[in-house]
Every structure is written in structure tokens, then in C-alpha cells.
Amino acid sequence: MDGVGRRYQRKTAYTRGALGGGYLDWASQPLLFKHYRDLPTTDLPEELAPSGTTFREVFNRKVGTSKQPMDLVRLGRILHLAYGITARSGRGRDVHFFRAAPSAGALYPCEIYVSVHGVDGVPDGLHHFDLARNRLCELRRGAFFGDTDGWAVVFFITAIFYRSAWKYRDRAYRYCLLDTGHLTENVVLAAVAEGAAPRVFDRFDDERVNRFLGIDPDREACLAAVALGSPGVLNDRRISELFPDFPAALDGAALDPVQPGASVMSSSDRIPPVILQVHKETASWREGSPGPGEALPGDPAGWESVGIPEPSHGEEDPPFAQVVWRRRSHRNFTDRGLPTEAFSLLAHGLAHGEDGFSCVFAWFLGAGVESLETGVYLWDEAASRAILWKPGDHRTALASACLDQQWIRNAAVIWAFAADLEGLEKDLGPRAYRRAMIQAGRLGQRLYLAATALDLGACGIGAFYDDEARSVLGLPESHHVLYVVATGPVKKMRHV
Known part of the structure; x- marks a missing residue:
């Protein structure tokens, strides 16, 4: 019997002569920026001087671990190098914003949320990176890392499914995952450029993390996370261990969704059921060492x-x-x-x-x-x-x-x-x-x-x-x- 991933790949496979055509409903075009209303914000620096590290130093992870504490400027540099607006073209309704990470069809389904602790200039808590307005929007305030001695940051990367599904329909989950990969690697490299030692997590409790982020899980879901912190803070802990007081430290009201309507990108944002189904079916995992799977034929x-x-x-x-x-x-x-x-x-x-x-x-x-x-x-x-x-x-x-x-x-x-x-x-x-x-x-x-x-x-x-x-x-x-x-x-x- 085929596994979940293989079934989805087959179901969404393109076959010559069977694509069926179709058109884009421009009246239902999704918004490219997510905004929260009337919440506390922290402006990011407008001018961010680069750290000075060279491409190969970062690419080969030859940058030494920095003993500097994390602050608003360094966090801002990571966010801008990961997903910031790098240029713009056109005007008015035809304006196009280039970003640090590429995206299939320039639809940019991904969003970044950051949970911070001990970062100078940023309140402890959970924030959304509002890249269009160059700021952090505070979603939850609190110490979610337990008795962490030092600073720590977790970047949660989500995908708003409709942004890609508007054009790519059932196949859109593929592009959401690929886009998440592009952005994840950018976060990793940008963190390395700042002398941090990032760790990538792709196995976590979907419901628990999405609830913590306060998003509408029927429209938006977390697909990856990148954690970094001062030396010795993270060690070999799992993502679940980074929040030892969660959810016990938060009462029911604090776990309510945070403006779930902010995940709505169009008045008719119907997400194909096959996307929600494959996302649900790929939630579980088994512990084991990752390998490439079946060996290739021959020696x-x-x-x-x-x-x-x-x-x-x-x-x-x-x-x-x-x-x-x-x-x-x-x-x-x-x-x-x-x-x-x-x-x-x-x-x-x-x-x-x-x-x-x-x-x-x-x-x-x-x-x-x-x-x-x-x-x-x-x-x-x-x-x-x-x-x-x-x-x-x-x-x-x-x-x-x-x-x-x-x-x-x-x-x-x-x-x-x-x-x-x-x-x-x-x-x-x-x-x-x-x-x-x-x-x-x-x-x-x-x-x-x-x-x-x-x-x-x-x-x-x-x-x-x-x-x-x-x-x-x-x-x-x-x-x-x-x-x-x-x-x-x-x-x-x-x-x-």
C-alpha cells in the first residue's frame, strides 16, 4: 500500500495532455502581506548595516560562535536577510516586491513568527514579523522558555495555504513545503552570519504549536522551526522542551486564536480538501535515523x-x-x-x-x-x-x-x-x-x-x-x- 507522501505525489502529478487548462480568478487573488490590527508593535531598525561576514564564511559555516547577546538590531538583520523586501518594481496595482527568499509564482505563502526570550529591545513573548511595515507585532507576552539562563529565539515558519492554492490548486502543498525549505535555509544562514548556532526542527506537535501561534489551522499551519540561543541554552533539547511551561503556564483565554481573520487572504479563500488532508496525514512520525530510502540498483x-x-x-x-x-x-x-x-x-x-x-x-x-x-x-x-x-x-x-x-x-x-x-x-x-x-x-x-x-x-x-x-x-x-x-x-x- 502506498504511503501518504507517495499517494499525494501521484494524485497531484502532472500528466501530458491531462492538465485541463483553467484560469486564474483575479477577483479572488490573495493578499501577499499578513497584518494584525491594534496590537503592540516593535519597530525594526530602518538601516541595518551588514555584519561583514563573507558569503563563503557563512555558506561553509566558518563563522565563529558569537558571545554577543541577541538584540533588536541583530534579530532585525536575521529577519531581513531571511525574508525581507530586497527591491520593488512597477507602481500602483502592478507593484511587485522582491524578497530575500524565492517563491513559486511569487505568491509567498510563508510567514515568520518569533518567540523571544532575553533579547534586548524586544519584549519577551511571541511576535509576528510584519515585513511590509518593518516591525514585530506582539501576539503573546510572557516567558515561554521556562528558567532559561540567557537569550533564546525560535523562528516558526508557517504557510497560508490559499496563497499558493489560488494558482496551483491541489498541487499547492508541494510549493508550500518547497517555499518553507527556501525560507528555512535563509533563516539558518542569516543566523550563522550573526554568529549563532541554529538548529532546525521539523517534528513537533502540529496542534500544540499552531495553537501557541494563535493562527487559524484550517488556513495556516506551521511547517518548520529554527531555534538559536546563547551558548549552552539549547544544547540537544527538542522543540517541545523549549517550552516547558507551555501550555500549563497559559490559561484558556491566553491560548485563544489571535485575530484568526488575519489568516484570511481573500473573500473566497477555499482551500482544496486534498491539501488539508495530506497536511493532517503527514502530522505523525517515528523516531529513527533519516536515510535516502531505497538503495539504487547496482553497486x-x-x-x-x-x-x-x-x-x-x-x-x-x-x-x-x-x-x-x-x-x-x-x-x-x-x-x-x-x-x-x-x-x-x-x-x-x-x-x-x-x-x-x-x-x-x-x-x-x-x-x-x-x-x-x-x-x-x-x-x-x-x-x-x-x-x-x-x-x-x-x-x-x-x-x-x-x-x-x-x-x-x-x-x-x-x-x-x-x-x-x-x-x-x-x-x-x-x-x-x-x-x-x-x-x-x-x-x-x-x-x-x-x-x-x-x-x-x-x-x-x-x-x-x-x-x-x-x-x-x-x-x-x-x-x-x-x-x-x-x-x-x-x-x-x-x-x-
């Missing part, structure tokens, strides 16, 4: 492979904040080669890190990469090698599988993240589907940032004919493609 030791040395430090290492601010989605790829050094930064940028990305396999279609034969490869980070899986240039075929978006075929390297969802669920329970999708989004964000640092283009693709994409890559039937990211030289980098 990897005997496969043809090419070693890819780690990238040299290089003379040019742009500031991390500058890379985040410059990041955009680019589709104007030019069919030029890619130096080994540039490819090395992209590939090794997918390093597992402390949180681990072992739930997904990283594949890539390489063409014009120095020292690599054109073909489909499996990236083996543990051995720093690219394993040749399927020779030949299959970029045109993958572009066709990606809803005939022919611009994809000019990208020098096209990455695809896939997982054996059935095997993962056997190991970790239904929650494994969320973990795999979020990790795919996190890896996609790392590719976006590494490409930007190299003056290359990158663009994520979540829409593809599922079976065709798997066939082009030559993957076993049990493996599902989760996310595709095109990278490579572009005709002209335009920085807005």
Missing part, C-alpha cells in the same frame, strides 16, 4: 565516477548580505561552459551540514562542465564525486518534461532532487514527506545563493510531468522527483 563502487575537489577559497568572496540582496530567478541562460571551480562550489554547496540533507538524492544533468562528460549524474557528497548514471545530453528532454519550458535546455547544469518516499515513510513515518520536500527546498536555496555569488543564474522549477521527469533521469519507479533547479551562465545579469 556504486563499480560505477564510473569523477572526483570533484572542494573549491578553493578564491580571491573574490562577496559579502553574504550582498549575495542575498542580489539573488533573483533568471531564465535567460546561455549555452556556455562552466569551469570546474564554479561547478565545485555549486556541488559542494549541497554539503549535508549539521542538520543533514540525507532524505533526498541530488542528481544533475551536466553539459559543458570542464572535466565532466555530458550526462546525468548522481552527486555523491560523502565521496566528493559525480557518478555517471546516464550518458548523453538530456537537457532538451528534461525541458520538455518540465511543461515544455525550452529555456531550461540552455542551462549548463540542471539539478534534480528526488526521494524514495515509500522507503522514507517506513523509516520515519508519514512526516518524512514534509521533511524530504523541505530539504529539497533548502538545497534549492543553497544553489540559488551559490549561483548568485558566482554571477551565474538559477531558477527553481516545481512544475513538471512527474513520470516523464523521472524517466529522463533514469530513476527507479520508487523514486519521485521533488524539485528541479536550473543553473548556469546567463546572457546578462540584471540586478534590480
Whole structure:
């Protein structure tokens, strides 16, 4: 019997000739910013000087742990680098706001809430990041970390389902999870830039956390959390242990929803039942060590492979904040080669890190990469090698599988993240589907940032004919493609 994640992937799979068309109901277009009314607020600094850390220092987690206490300025920098408005274009009703994290269809379903303790300039309690007005909105005041000695912050990342469902319908849950992955990785890297040691949590009691956040769980739900604190505060505690007095410390009234109408993004925000169902069905998990699921056929030791040395430090290492601010989605790829050094930064940028990305396999279609034969490869980070899986240039075929978006075929390297969802669920329970999708989004964000640092283009693709994409890559039937990211030289980098 298929697991929850695999069933949902099959139910929402795109099949050539069966998409059915449709149109966007512009009268029901969702709002892109969430606002709370008449609650206490804390303004964030307007001018936030960057911390000065370089991209590679942050990307490789080479930034030392800071002994500085967390304050409003440092917290503001993390929030802005994670999800702040980086630019705007157009005017009036046609205005578009660029954000630090990308989003499928520029619909931005995610919101950030922060629970803080001991942060100078911010009242202890739970706050919503109102990025449109550059402020924190206080939702609950109190000490929710028990007898914590020091400072601590937990970033809760939610998704308002209708924002994505307005365009993508049943398939929207995929994009909510991928967007959560992009934003989660941005929070992690921004925290590292501030000398913090972030820890990512994706397994928590949905009902308990959503109730604490005060949101409408039928419209909005927490999908991930990132915790950081002064040395020794977090240790190896679970997210549930960060709130030892919750909910006992709060009376019934304090646990009431906080302006649930704030989660309404449209007068007709009907969320497809399949999204609410899969979210409910992926709530549970089993304890265990995450793994990529079913092994690939054959003996990897005997496969043809090419070693890819780690990238040299290089003379040019742009500031991390500058890379985040410059990041955009680019589709104007030019069919030029890619130096080994540039490819090395992209590939090794997918390093597992402390949180681990072992739930997904990283594949890539390489063409014009120095020292690599054109073909489909499996990236083996543990051995720093690219394993040749399927020779030949299959970029045109993958572009066709990606809803005939022919611009994809000019990208020098096209990455695809896939997982054996059935095997993962056997190991970790239904929650494994969320973990795999979020990790795919996190890896996609790392590719976006590494490409930007190299003056290359990158663009994520979540829409593809599922079976065709798997066939082009030559993957076993049990493996599902989760996310595709095109990278490579572009005709002209335009920085807005």
C-alpha cells in the first residue's frame, strides 16, 4: 500500500495532455502581506548595516560562535536577510516586491513568527514579523522558555495555504513545503552570519504549536522551526522542551486564536480538501535515523565516477548580505561552459551540514562542465564525486518534461532532487514527506545563493510531468522527483 507522501505525489502529478487548462480568478487573488490590527508593535531598525561576514564564511559555516547577546538590531538583520523586501518594481496595482527568499509564482505563502526570550529591545513573548511595515507585532507576552539562563529565539515558519492554492490548486502543498525549505535555509544562514548556532526542527506537535501561534489551522499551519540561543541554552533539547511551561503556564483565554481573520487572504479563500488532508496525514512520525530510502540498483563502487575537489577559497568572496540582496530567478541562460571551480562550489554547496540533507538524492544533468562528460549524474557528497548514471545530453528532454519550458535546455547544469518516499515513510513515518520536500527546498536555496555569488543564474522549477521527469533521469519507479533547479551562465545579469 502506498504511503501518504507517495499517494499525494501521484494524485497531484502532472500528466501530458491531462492538465485541463483553467484560469486564474483575479477577483479572488490573495493578499501577499499578513497584518494584525491594534496590537503592540516593535519597530525594526530602518538601516541595518551588514555584519561583514563573507558569503563563503557563512555558506561553509566558518563563522565563529558569537558571545554577543541577541538584540533588536541583530534579530532585525536575521529577519531581513531571511525574508525581507530586497527591491520593488512597477507602481500602483502592478507593484511587485522582491524578497530575500524565492517563491513559486511569487505568491509567498510563508510567514515568520518569533518567540523571544532575553533579547534586548524586544519584549519577551511571541511576535509576528510584519515585513511590509518593518516591525514585530506582539501576539503573546510572557516567558515561554521556562528558567532559561540567557537569550533564546525560535523562528516558526508557517504557510497560508490559499496563497499558493489560488494558482496551483491541489498541487499547492508541494510549493508550500518547497517555499518553507527556501525560507528555512535563509533563516539558518542569516543566523550563522550573526554568529549563532541554529538548529532546525521539523517534528513537533502540529496542534500544540499552531495553537501557541494563535493562527487559524484550517488556513495556516506551521511547517518548520529554527531555534538559536546563547551558548549552552539549547544544547540537544527538542522543540517541545523549549517550552516547558507551555501550555500549563497559559490559561484558556491566553491560548485563544489571535485575530484568526488575519489568516484570511481573500473573500473566497477555499482551500482544496486534498491539501488539508495530506497536511493532517503527514502530522505523525517515528523516531529513527533519516536515510535516502531505497538503495539504487547496482553497486556504486563499480560505477564510473569523477572526483570533484572542494573549491578553493578564491580571491573574490562577496559579502553574504550582498549575495542575498542580489539573488533573483533568471531564465535567460546561455549555452556556455562552466569551469570546474564554479561547478565545485555549486556541488559542494549541497554539503549535508549539521542538520543533514540525507532524505533526498541530488542528481544533475551536466553539459559543458570542464572535466565532466555530458550526462546525468548522481552527486555523491560523502565521496566528493559525480557518478555517471546516464550518458548523453538530456537537457532538451528534461525541458520538455518540465511543461515544455525550452529555456531550461540552455542551462549548463540542471539539478534534480528526488526521494524514495515509500522507503522514507517506513523509516520515519508519514512526516518524512514534509521533511524530504523541505530539504529539497533548502538545497534549492543553497544553489540559488551559490549561483548568485558566482554571477551565474538559477531558477527553481516545481512544475513538471512527474513520470516523464523521472524517466529522463533514469530513476527507479520508487523514486519521485521533488524539485528541479536550473543553473548556469546567463546572457546578462540584471540586478534590480
